């Protein structure tokens with residue numbers, strides 16, 4: 001069980017960080033991974049009422065990783081913190097499975113509210129449901145819920161509930177677009193689908209392939225002794241203009 005969960009944690013780093021090349025690299029070089037493993041121990045201690053030791057351990061992890069996770073927070077499986085420095089996760093935060101945080105993210109508290117029966121609301125920090133991605137520098141404050149598979153943009157300040165599957169950006173955060181089901185199914189590194197920013201090398205190769213296909217067609221026409229169509233209407237380079245004369 002312990003090793004299965006450990007392997008699952010390591011593999012989630014490899015799956016979600018394009019820069020991670022091997023399990024050894026994750027184990028030795030990823031502060032996010034170290035902080036999460038220490039949290040798993042400190043959370044066990046916290047739940048067994050060793051509060052001081054649990055806090056001590058979590059502060060030691062903060063010293064070495066720059067990531068502060070309160071041992072009382074509830075965190076699900078395959079949690080991924082990339083880079084990590086400056087991440088703060090407060091005591092009553094709840095985090096589902098497959099959640100991703102980038103650096104300098106705060107899951108922060110606000111003053112506890114008091115209900116009509118003068119009961120103090122102990123929940124001060126946010127809840128992130130499964131699959132949420134939080135961009136670098138985002139601050140999510142108060143006992144709000146960020147719905148399943150939602151994405152929070154870099155540097156956003158979120159103080160209200162965010163519905164599932166949407167993208168929220170800005171200060172204060174506002175929803176900019178609903179995500180389609182295709183996107184919601186898969187993790188996209190940095191929360192940013194690549195279709196809006198095509199790879200320039202692939203784009204050039206696609207253009208070259210289209211030009212080769214066009215030339216092949218024209219050669220085919222020449223070989224059959226037919227008259228070539230006007231070059232102006234064809235895509236591709238001017239290689240065949242001499243033959244036309």
Ligand SMILES: CC(C)(COP(=O)(O)OP(=O)(O)OC[C@H]1O[C@@H](n2cnc3c(N)ncnc32)[C@H](O)[C@@H]1OP(=O)(O)O)[C@@H](O)C(=O)NCCC(=O)NCCS
Nearest residue numbers: 102135136151152153154167169170176190191192193196
């Ligand atoms: C929020 C995010 C996930 C949206 O990505 P996307 O789906 O590709 O969305 P787009 O880039 O098409 O942006 C949609 C709109 O939101 C705006 N927007 C995107 N990110 C924003 C941000 N962080 N803050 C403010 N506005 C933002 C865009 O300008 C655009 O506005 P427009 O419709 O008025 O032009 C992405 O921009 C983001 O912030 N990802 C986090 C990346 C990160 O933290 N990387 C750190 C890695 S080390």
